[in-house]
Amino acid sequence: MATCYRHPNRETGVSCSNCGRPICTSCMTPTSVGMRCPECSKQKTQVRTAATMYGGEPRVTVAIIIACVILFLGSGGSIGLSSSGGGWIYQHFALYGPLVHYEHEYWRLVTSGFLHSGIFHIGFNMYLLWILGQQLERTLGPTRFGTIYFTALLTGSFGALVQTTESVVVGASGAVFGLMGAMVVIQWRRGLEAFGGGLGGLIVINLVISFLPGFNIAFGGHIGGLIGGAIAALAIHESDRFRKPWLGYVACAALAVAAVIGSVAVSGDFHSIG
Known part of the structure; x- marks a missing residue:
């Protein structure tokens, strides 16, 4: 089981939908594109397509x-x-x-x-x-x-x-x-x-x-x-x-x-x- 990147003593099965870092319930921020960590939740949502993810x-x-x-x-x-x-x-x-x-x-x-x-x-x-x-x-x-x-x-x-x-x-x-x-x-x-x-x-x-x-x-x-x-x-x-x-x-x-x-x-x- 992965542990929260901010709280290493807390196990979690959830990762930030933007950067992929494991996050616990205290660090989760619900957004329209999934749970995000505190840092990514402050950033503007970037639209990702198959072309941008796997080509560019x-x-x-x-x-x-x-x-x-x-x-x-x-x-x-x-x-x-x-x-x-x-x-x-x-x-x-x-x-x-x-x-x-x-x-x-x-x-x-x-x-x-x-x-x-x-x-x-x-x-x-x-x-x-x-x-x-x-x-x-x-x-x-x-x-x-x-x-x-x-x-x-x-x-x-x-x-x-x-x-x-x-x-x-x-x-x-x-x-x-x-x-x-x-x-x-x-x-x-x-x-x-x-x-x-x-x-x-x-x-x-x-x-x-x-x-x-x-x-x-x-x-x-x-x-x-x-x-x-x-x-x-x-x-x-x-x-x-x-x-x-x-x-x-x-x-x-x-x-x-x-x-x-x-x-x-x-x-x-x-x-x-x-």
Whole structure:
């Protein structure tokens, strides 16, 4: 049984018809479109159609996918399985520790998350991004979703640089793992099975693949993104529960800044632990 997001000690089977958060009898506000939580009851009712719910809502998710595909094609990507790296875009936007530390090219911490090395790489990442992104963005809204995504992207870059500063790293995997971590936290805080619906198996399988020899995967980025996404989602959820949403954004900003500072610090060490 789920528990009220404002009163965790109260079990309830009712959820807000707008945001989906579980609410108890004390928090229910009857409206023409069902029961709503105190925050949503103060908002104007938005008319939702099948087109807006399933076609236009995940705007941030779609924008990220489009950006990744455009950059993949622009960097020389093809329908083959070979790497698309080595072009001008890779040279100026892929993640490489020494250039971050000594040349102060800090934008690489973000831009590398939009580049991919081959059709299998981008195809797998974009598939997971679509599956997880559309669910989370509809649940959290585009602003909260985007905040979690880019926080996880930065913590993923930090994790990748902790693993190695001698290799060029690209891919949205860190941010996608962050969405997995966020999904676990949100389901857990809503009283649902945290690893239900195959989510636990998805995380385990992807982590196992990350450590398989011969795949040349930056597993540090996966772990960093997973942890960062989980922390960001928890901060946003708890700040909403205490009706201080700005605290969640502050916490995510602090985590992102810490990830950038850590990335710059470790990227000056020429080492590889994996």
